[in-house]
Amino acid sequence: MKTQWSTSAYAVDDRAEAIRQTIRDRVVPVHIALPERPEDVYCEVSITGVGRVQLSTVRANPATVERSLRLAAADWEPCLFLSLQRAGTSGVVQDGRAATIRPGTLGCYDTRRPYTLLFDGGVDTHFLRIPVAELGLPDAVLGDVTARVLGGDGASVAALGASCLSRLAAVPDLHTGPAAEHLARATLELVRAVIADACDLEVAARVAREESLGPRILEYLRRHLTDRDLTPGAVAKAHHISLRHLYAVLAREGVSPGEWIRRQRLEGARRELAGPGARRDTVAAVAHRWGFTDASSFGRSFKDAYGVTPRDYRDRPHG
Structure with a gap:
């Protein structure tokens, strides 16, 4: 649904609230500071x-727009905004940084x-x-x-993005019709490319390492499962991370390391x-051989897990 809206349709005293x-x-829910005189x-x-991409064009008097901590914490779909300056300049302040956006350049901010x-x-x-979910990019990359x-x-990916987005905004007929869905997907891919190109490579590499850390740790555990000195502390040391970080990473994988090691050893x-x-x-x-140092505790754990002692299990027929 398209909205064409102007304060000219409102009485002077109602315009600020209508905006x-x-x-x-x-x-997006924000606080907007406008000129004090209603006629301005x-x-x-x-x-x-x-x-799922929304495109809006705004022409208005001088203003300051603020998304407060309270609004950012509210139950509202997390979104990333790109602002494309048409004329003049604007400023964006977030995450302890400030940028001046000029015509032909893009600014970026996160509603969270x-x-x-x-x-x-x-x-x-x-x-x-x-919507942040549509981009599928790590928070650390978006935050960068x-x-x-x-x-x-003029040769940058962002310059290409600014040109394409400007064209998209200028031709409303592109927003509807059979090609609109394909255009939406292409727009998302373009925005991903702009962000990836602008993202600090060190940040991107760090994010990639962190995202792969859980699977890499689980693979390490599988390869060293029969090592009797395989402990959470030893695993953390092998990956140059703290024990606390190890637990946090594996929690994202739904794994408690000590219990996972014990269960996998029992299964082996x-x-x-x-x-x-x-x-x-x-x-x-x-x-x-499977890393248990105490046969008695192994026997108890085996029976708890499988309802039978290891000896009885071994001696029963296995087809």
């Missing part, structure tokens, strides 16, 4: 959607944290709103590009005890 309500209800308040807004937008010379800007100038170099011992050559070794020898 605030339209932006709050259709774009004006605004024109065009809002449309391309799939407080931010301030400064339009001291008036508003003449396109705004692209994208907030309140930074994206573009300004159970498979060996069911094998054709199991009778050639004692139960204690099998337990020892």
